[in-house]
Amino acid sequence: MNFKSVNPTTTEAWKKLTTHFSEIKDVHMMDIFDQEPDRNQQYKIKCNEIQFDYSKNRINRKTLVLLNELANEVGLKQAIQLQFEGFNINQTEDRAVLHSALRDFNHMKPEVKKALQKMKAFSNSVIKGKWKGYTNKTITDVVNIGIGGSDLGPKMVVNALQYYNNHLNVHYVSNVDGDHVAETLKGLDRETTLFIIVSKTFTTQETLANATTIKNWFLKDASQLDIEKHFVAVSSNIEKAVNYGITEENIFPMWDWVGGRFSLWSSVGLSICCAVGYSNFEDLLKGAHEMDLHFKNEEFTNNIPVLMGLISIWYNNFYHCETEAIIPYNQYLDKFVPYLQQAVMESNGKEIDRNGTPVNYQTGAIIWGNVGTNSQHAFFQLLHQGTKMIPIDFIGFKESLHGNEYQHKLLMANFYGQSESLLEGTYKQNINNIYKTFKGNKPSNALLINQLTPKNLGSLIALYEHKLFVQGIIWNIFSYDQWGVELGKKNANKILNS
Numbered sequence: 360m361n362f363k364s365v366n367p368t369t370t371e372a373w374k375k376l377t378t379h380f381s382e383i384k385d386v387h388m389m390d391i392f393d394q395e396p397d398r399n400q401q402y403k404i405k406c407n408e409i410q411f412d413y414s415k416n417r418i419n420r421k422t423l424v425l426l427n428e429l430a431n432e433v434g435l436k437q438a439i440q441l442q443f444e445g446f447n448i449n450q451t452e453d454r455a456v457l458h459s460a461l462r463d464f465n466h467m468k469p470e471v472k473k474a475l476q477k478m479k480a481f482s483n484s485v486i487k488g489k490w491k492g493y494t495n496k497t498i499t500d501v502v503n504i505g506i507g508g509s510d511l512g513p514k515m516v517v518n519a520l521q522y523y524n525n526h527l528n529v530h531y532v533s534n535v536d537g538d539h540v541a542e543t544l545k546g547l548d549r550e551t552t553l554f555i556i557v558s559k560t561f562t563t564q565e566t567l568a569n570a571t572t573i574k575n576w577f578l579k580d581a582s583q584l585d586i587e588k589h590f591v592a593v594s595s596n597i598e599k600a601v602n603y604g605i606t607e608e609n610i611f612p613m614w615d616w617v618g619g620r621f622s623l624w625s626s627v628g629l630s631i632c633c634a635v636g637y638s639n640f641e642d643l644l645k646g647a648h649e650m651d652l653h654f655k656n657e658e659f660t661n662n663i664p665v666l667m668g669l670i671s672i673w674y675n676n677f678y679h680c681e682t683e684a685i686i687p688y689n690q691y692l693d694k695f696v697p698y699l700q701q702a703v704m705e706s707n708g709k710e711i712d713r714n715g716t717p718v719n720y721q722t723g724a725i726i727w728g729n730v731g732t733n734s735q736h737a738f739f740q741l742l743h744q745g746t747k748m749i750p751i752d753f754i755g756f757k758e759s760l761h762g763n764e765y766q767h768k769l770l771m772a773n774f775y776g777q778s779e780s781l782l783e784g785t786y787k788q789n790i791n792n793i794y795k796t797f798k799g800n801k802p803s804n805a806l807l808i809n810q811l812t813p814k815n816l817g818s819l820i821a822l823y824e825h826k827l828f829v830q831g832i833i834w835n836i837f838s839y840d841q842w843g844v845e846l847g848k849k850n851a852n853k854i855l856n857s
C-alpha cells in the first residue's frame with residue numbers, strides 16, 4: 360500500500376476550503392445554529408463512555424464535507440491502515456509506530472505479553488510487601504527516574520488515577536537540576552525505597568545524572584550487592600543498563616517501534632502498575648484499545664479523533680490560530696496538558712514535509728491550558744475578550760469520584776456555562792456599556808465522559824494520540840521523529856566537554 364505524500368495546499372479540497380472560508384469566516388455561530396436547528400443533536404458522536412460535542416465550532420455542513428474531502432485526498436485512510444499494520448511510517452528513523460500494539464490483547468506480540476506478565480509479577484510483589492529491601496523491610500516509596508516520555512506519561516496517569524492509588528508513594532525525578540533530586544530524596548528512606556530508571560536509550564544525560572546521584576546516596580549506607588534490591592530499569596538498551604550496574608533480571612524491555620512520548624503503555628508504565636495495581640493498568644490499556652478500534656473502523660464523519668484533527672486544521676490553516684487551549688474540569692487531570700504538550704508539539708513541530716521540502720503552510724499547534732475552574736480566574740479573560748482566537752477543548756465528567764454532588768454540580772455548571780458564554784457572548788443583546796459587551800463566536804469542543812476511570816482515561820489519551828497523527832498526515836510531515844531535540848542534546852554535550 361502506498362504511503363502518500365501530498366502537499367495539502369495543492370489539493371482540490373484545499374482550494375474549495377479557501378473559497379468556503381471567505382464565505383464563512385465572519386459568520387456568527389449563533390446564526391449557524393439558527394440555520395441548522397438540529398445542530399445540537401447532529402454534531403455529537405459517542406465512543407463508549409466518551410461523548411464528543413463539536414457543535415460550537417465555526418463550521419457548517421459544507422465545511423465538514425470539504426474537510427472530509429481533504430482527508431480523502433491526502434490518503435488518511437491508507438495512512439491509518441499502514442500505521443496499524445506496522446509499516447515503517449517513521450521513515451526518517453526507519454521504524455514502525457506501534458504503540459497501539461501494546462494494548463491489543465487479542466493480537467498481542469509474545470514479547471509484549473511476556474513484558475506485561477513481568478510487570479504484573481513485579482508490581483504485585485512490591486504492593487503485597489513480598490519484595491524486600493536490603494534490610495528486609497517492605498517497600499513504601501517508588502521513584503521513577505526519567506524525562507520526556509519516560510516521565511510525563513506515567514506521572515500524568517498516576518496523578519490522574521490517584522483515587523485508585525494503593526499505599527505506595529510514587530515520586531518522579533526528571534530535571535537535571537540537582538535540586539529536584541535533592542528535594543525528592545529529602546523525605547525518603549534508603550531501606551524502603553525502590554528506584555525505576557526509565558530510559559529507552561539509556562543515554563539521556565538528565566536521567567543518568569539523576570540515577571548516579573541517587574545511586575551514590577543509596578551507597579552511603581548500603582553496599583553494591585544491595586543495588587539489585589532497590590534499582591530496576593526500563594530500557595531497550597539492555598547492554599547499557601547492565602553496564603550501568605542493573606541486574607539483567609531487573610530490566611524491563613522497550614522496543615524501537617514504541618516512541619518515547621507514546622510509551623506509557625509499555626514497561627514505561629511500571630510506576631503506574633505500582634501505584635494503582637496491574638489490573639487498573641490493564642483497564643487503561645483496554646480503554647486505549649477501544650479508541651484504537653473507533654479510530655481505525657469508524658467513517659471519518661463519525662470518527663472523534665479524525666474530526667478533532669480536521670477541525671483543528673481548519674483553525675490553524677484557515678483562521679491562522681496559533682494555539683489551542685485544553686481545559687479539563689477535573690483536578691486529577693492537572694498534569695494532562697504538560698503531557699499533551701510533549702505528545703503534540705514534539706510530534707508536529709516540523710517544517711520539512713514528507714518529500715523533504717520546506718512546508719509553505721503552518722504546522723504544529725501550540726498546546727496550553729490548565730484545569731477549570733482555576734483557569735477561569737487566571738486566563739479566561741483573554742479567551743472571552745482578547746483579540747486572539749483560541750479554540751478550546753473542554754473536558755468534563757458526568758460523575759465525580761468522591762460523590763460530593765453539590766460541588767460537582769457547581770463544577771459542571773461552569774463547564775457548560777463557559778462554552779455557552781464563549782459561543783453567545785452578548786450577541787444581539789443591547790448592552791449600553793462597551794466594556795461589558797462580548798462578541799462571542801469563540802469556538803470550543805466538549806468531551807463529556809461518564810467518570811474518570813482507568814479505562815476512560817486510556818481512551819482519552821489514545822484519542823489525542825490519534826488526533827495528532829491525523830494532523831501530521833494532513834500537514835504531510837513525519838510526526839514520529841524529534842530531530843530538533845536531538846540537536847539540542849548534542850550541543851549541550853559539546854559545551855560540557857569544551
Ligand code: F6P
Binds near residue numbers: 557562
Ligand atoms: O525529549 C526527547 C526525547 O528523546 C523524548 O522523545 C524521550 O521521551 C525523552 O527524550 C527521553 O528519552 P529516553 O527514554 O531515551 O531517556
